[in-house]
Structure formats: structure tokens, C-alpha cells
Amino acid sequence: MKTPSPTIRNYALLSLLLLLLTAFAAPGPRKIKLYLIGDSTMANKVRQVFPETGWGMPLVTFFDSAQVTVDNRAQNGRSTRTFLAENRWQPIVDALKEGDYVFIQFGHNDEAENYPDRYTSPEDYRKNLIKFVTETRGKKSNPVLLTPITRLRFDKSGHITETHVAYSKVTTEVATQYQVPLIDLDKMSRDLVQQFGPENAKLLYLQLAPGDHPNYPYGRQDGTHFSELGARKMAQLAMSQVIAQKLPLLSERLAKPTAKNAVPPATNGKDAQPTTP
Template sequence: MLLAALLTLMVANPVAPPPAAQAGPAAITVHLAGDSTLAPKLETKRPESGWGEYLQQQFAPGTVVVDNRARNGRSTRTFIELGEWQALLDSVRPGDVVLIQFGHNDQSQNKPDRYTPLSDYRANLARFVADVRARGAQPLLLTSVARREFDQAGRVRDSHGAYPDAVRALAAAQQVPLIDMQRRTEALLESAGEQASRAFFLWLAPGEHVNYPAGVQDNTHFSPEGARRVAEDFAAALRTSGLPLAARLRPED
């Protein structure tokens, strides 16, 4: 009789299961379109590094997948002509974010294989923005990162001409979020100073690395340290941008 009563009580008052853990937001993809300063590298190019290679670690685990489609030598024109823009676009899903950073090669008039006149550069960027929005995704424009070129006063020279202003103007006209990487990296280099900022770039003595037996003094492409610092600086700018993507960053230490 006692056992029957207990069973009746348990059926009448079942034990509630523990509350399910709340799942975080579903992961989105952050696609990167750009040039060598952003791009992943071949082993034959190491220790050259693109700052996009250090972007994944800026986000909380499980919230973002970084798809780095940036490539060495690319301008907006060649990224389109080689089918790389369409390939990126085909993988974009609603809610994704597309970072767009071109300019280094577009403005290289001495390199006709990649040079893009300013008017075409503007049109290509506008196309990128429209294409991303048509996919229900968020474009995020970036100005080009600074080259390590100092004047006698210790200020970083602007080596990109009118191209960064074209990005700023498009962002303002079409209400596209912008992170001004040119100005941020100029500040980063100036804070370090002309000599110490070498550590951020591909500077190697002869015999120091098997990939560069004669050494190299490259003031455009980043060392691993420089790429990491630029990725961290991008994350710092994103954190204060008010963009939804900022909520997916790792918590600050």
C-alpha cells in the first residue's frame, strides 16, 4: 500500500527537468575580400603575414567563422576578373558580414596588371556593397592600411592618394559602416616610431630566414607581430562601432 501511494504521488507531482541552457547566437561567417595586407600566405612567403589571419582569434569561440578570401596582388578589378568576388558572393548567407579592403594595388599606376583608375575603383566598391546587401548580408568598408613610410617629422606619409577618400565618401553616401584602417594604422606606426615599427613589417637580415636568403626590407607587408597588432586594432575599433558584430568579440581582459 505504501509503495502504491508513493507511485501515485510521483505521477501527480512529477519532478521538473532542469532548465535547458540558453544557446548563444548562431555563428555567422565574416568574409574577407582584399589584398596581400589582409590575405593568408603560402609557406614560401612566411614569415609574411596578413592581418586577416589573426582575425578569428578576436572573436568569442563558436560565434564567428572567418573566411579569408583576400589574395596577394589583388585590386578590385582583378578580384572581379579572376572570379574571386563571385566565388565569395556565392558563399554569403543572410546575416553574414563582408569586410572589403582594397586600395594598395588599385592605386599602383606602375603595375598595369592590377592598376584600377579611381573612377573604376569607386564603381567596383559600389558594386561590392550592392551585391552584399542583395544577399541580406552586411558590408563593412575598410580603408587601406598604412605603409611604413615616415617623413622627417616622424609622421607617416599618405601613400594611397585619393583612394582612401573614395572609400570614405562611398561609406558616407550609401550609409555603409566604415572602419578607417588607414588612420588607425598610421597612429599605430607613429606611436611605435620609425625604428621600432620595423618589427611590424617584413624586415629580415641576409640568412635570417630560408625564404629570404638575401634578406628583405618590406614596408608594406606585415610580420606576424604586425599582423596581430593590426587585427587587435581592428577589433578595438569594432568594439566601439555599435555594429552587431561587436557583440561577438572576445570579452576584454
């Protein structure tokens, strides 16, 4: 039997060593899921309603997709009560794993007294939020409560009107009582809309004149749902709090800039860098 050459023996030993190192190497961080539960202001949209955009749609771009999966379960027209009654919550509980996150943002439909099929009293709204929080924690996952985003409603003096007083208050109280991270999108979005002003703020919402878009030939004056710009701005507000509050796991897994995007902007003509399309 012919004896293997030293080169072949060395190659075999190196291959075996690499295999052993790979087998015993520490595994990388587990990919976590960020579940979004809420209403139409957060939900994914179909092309037939474009440019209406839920703020959960651009949220995915803020995370490293190799480490975080954003699973948007928000649905148009749902309150906390109907989300539970339609069995939309239990499948999420069953799927939750340790370290996952659940962003919980309701209120728009809970407070709609003129829609009895979805209305939820503040007392029941509180109970439902507590259920979401406690059952998320029961799976060693992380609940985050978010107050509902403001509607486009200015008073005659040009000041944004607070439109979710009772339900934002309950959300804040539950967050305090159960020591849950709170993202106060109600206040943050009101501040943002006020900065835009009564006219420019229309750019954030689904405000279309007749002929602006084929999906809305007669136009649309909607002060609840967002344009693409508005959805992105609301997602930025939420992400600013993920970073500011240093939410574990999420704040560590943000998307990294590409080499091209990481180049600082030119300060003058001499510093300008040519770009490739």
C-alpha cells in the first residue's frame, strides 16, 4: 500500500482541524423576531391602496435582516378586543421565543364609539394591554407599548389637537405599572406634525387631490393614514426611542451603513466624490 505524501497528510490534518474548530465554535447570535401588533396605521398595505403606507412597512429597513425579522401582524380596523376575538394574538404567543419582541400599538379603533363592532372601553383596553404584556413575558419575550399616533387635526389657531387622550393615558399607565418600555408616539408625532404646520403636515398623511394617483381618481382627504413620507417619519420616531432607550437586542442589531452610504458628504467642490449609478 502506497504511503500518502507529506503534503497530502498535512492537508488532511488541516482539514480535520478546521472541521473541529467549526464544530466547537461558539454559535452566532440567534436571529430574533420583532412582532408588530396593532391597527391600520402600522399595517402592511396592498398595492391597490398605495400610496397609503403603514409605518411598520419601512421599519424593516432599520434592522440587520440577518439578525432581526420584522413580522408585521397589524391589521386594518382592529382594536385590542377584535384582535383577540379573531384569534390573531394566540398564534403569536405560540410562536414567541426567548428574546423576541412585541411592539403593541392600538387605540385608534378602540376609541371609535361610533363603530360598536370594534369599540373597546378604556377599562377593557387596559385589560387587553395587560394580557398582551403578561403573555409576552410568559414566553420570556419583550413587550413594548406604543401610544397611538396622532391624527391630522389642527385647531383654528394652528395648534395640533390631541386626539387620543384617554387611550394614550391608559397605555402610559400600564407601561408604568408593569415596567414596560414605552414609546410615546402620540406625543412625538404631535410634536412632529406641529413642526410641519397645518399645510406641510398634509404631506405626512393620505391627502390627495383628484388625479394625483390612479388609485384615488376622486382624491382622498385622510387624516389618519400615512403617505410613504409619513410612514417613514413615524418609523423614524419609533426607532429613535429604540436607540435612546437602548432596548436590549434590538438596539444591538441595527442595520449597518454600506460603504458607499458611510462616506461623509462633500464639504466643497474639491472634496466631492464621483458616484456610480
